[in-house]
Amino acid sequence: MTQPLNIRDLVREFDPQLVGKELHNFAQRLYPICRSITGAGIRETLQILGEQLPLKIHEVPSGAQVLDWTVPPEWNVRDAWVRDSCGRKIIDFKCHNLHVLNYSVPVQGKFTLDELKPHLFSAPTQPDVIPYRTSYYSKNWGFCMTHRDLEALQPGIYDVLIDSTLEPGYLSYGELFLPGKSDDTVLISTHCCHPSLANDNLSGISIAAQLASQLTNIDRQYSYRFIFVPATIGALTWLARNESQLENITHGLVLSCLGDSGEFTYKKSRRGDAVIDRVGRYVLETSGQRYKLMEFSPYGYDERQYCSPGFNLPVGCLMRTPHGQFPEYHTSADNLDFITPKALGDSLEILLRIVEVLENNRRYLNTSPKGEPQLNKRGIYSTIHEEVMAMLTGHGLLKVLDQV
Numbered sequence: 001m002t003q004p005l006n007i008r009d010l011v012r013e014f015d016p017q018l019v020g021k022e023l024h025n026f027a028q029r030l031y032p033i034c035r036s037i038t039g040a041g042i043r044e045t046l047q048i049l050g051e052q053l054p055l056k057i058h059e060v061p062s063g064a065q066v067l068d069w070t071v072p073p074e075w076n077v078r079d080a081w082v083r084d085s086c087g088r089k090i091i092d093f094k095c096h097n098l099h100v101l102n103y104s105v106p107v108q109g110k111f112t113l114d115e116l117k118p119h120l121f122s123a124p125t126q127p128d129v130i131p132y133r134t135s136y137y138s139k140n141w142g143f144c145m146t147h148r149d150l151e152a153l154q155p156g157i158y159d160v161l162i163d164s165t166l167e168p169g170y171l172s173y174g175e176l177f178l179p180g181k182s183d184d185t186v187l188i189s190t191h192c193c194h195p196s197l198a199n200d201n202l203s204g205i206s207i208a209a210q211l212a213s214q215l216t217n218i219d220r221q222y223s224y225r226f227i228f229v230p231a232t233i234g235a236l237t238w239l240a241r242n243e244s245q246l247e248n249i250t251h252g253l254v255l256s257c258l259g260d261s262g263e264f265t266y267k268k269s270r271r272g273d274a275v276i277d278r279v280g281r282y283v284l285e286t287s288g289q290r291y292k293l294m295e296f297s298p299y300g301y302d303e304r305q306y307c308s309p310g311f312n313l314p315v316g317c318l319m320r321t322p323h324g325q326f327p328e329y330h331t332s333a334d335n336l337d338f339i340t341p342k343a344l345g346d347s348l349e350i351l352l353r354i355v356e357v358l359e360n361n362r363r364y365l366n367t368s369p370k371g372e373p374q375l376n377k378r379g380i381y382s383t384i385h386e387e388v389m390a391m392l393t394g395h396g397l398l399k400v401l402d403q404v
Ligand code: ZN
Pocket: 194, 200, 323, 330
């Protein structure tokens, strides 16, 4: 068996170009799958992740109470289209899975254009993209299409089919625990419920999976818990089922939107001064990359749940351009061309550096504080470094972070 790597060696040997290409290829494999917060798409995604990671897949039944929420019925869709009076398919789910309103109830019938229009969604300010819309918690059906195509629809009778099911089933999420020397745990959470959208969040899924496989091979001080969850309801479900172990979560990060070419964004935890917040800032500051820091707000990704007042976990969020701040966000333009191998590789490198700082962050304590300790007999007389300074100054020194 080969010797486990040290995180420092891992960071030194990391090749962002090469790994970036692998990350992009993996995103490409997941891109066509029609995911949702439940159903076959998310299950298939977790199975693919399970090919490279010993992922435990949890199935939580519909109707389960999770904190203030209830796990919804499971949604699956096989086909969806709209045909015009000539029988021509003018909207086809099989051409792009964003075409169907995610969580649409089944429908089959003939509708006039006026009856159909309340069920058609477009983005008038971006006439050539298909918007991504969902209706998880209120029953509705619909189609998403380019505004240009919507404007071109002629009055007439339209034949509509949404072959979907919304039935008691399960909510699926994936979890991987990598034990370390300590029970103190770093939580890495990423949402995996969006259909064909690359930056949001195939970038986060690919990077979290690759980070997990890289950390599998290192000698770990901390334990690491990776969770791949449907947004909101998945994070709530995980919290509800793991409340008794939350005291072990000493640091955490939510990963999303890490593949675009924009600058890095570190969003602080609600605490604002947690070690992870200081490490996030320190790594970005010394990375040579463009970045900005964001204060916590209860709007965004699953940090909303982890940092909610009753949990207040030290969990920040690492992203590039935040959600809603790039025009491609939640549209068909968030595709595989929008994310780049370089951005993906650089994002993973930042994460590895964050892990490196966490793993090597130590507080040294002077165990011989009465009188100056004799350095000679300890063989450290001529080496002045943090440990020696800690002995001479008589108090602990927080390595790395005291320089921040
Ligand atoms: Zn999103």
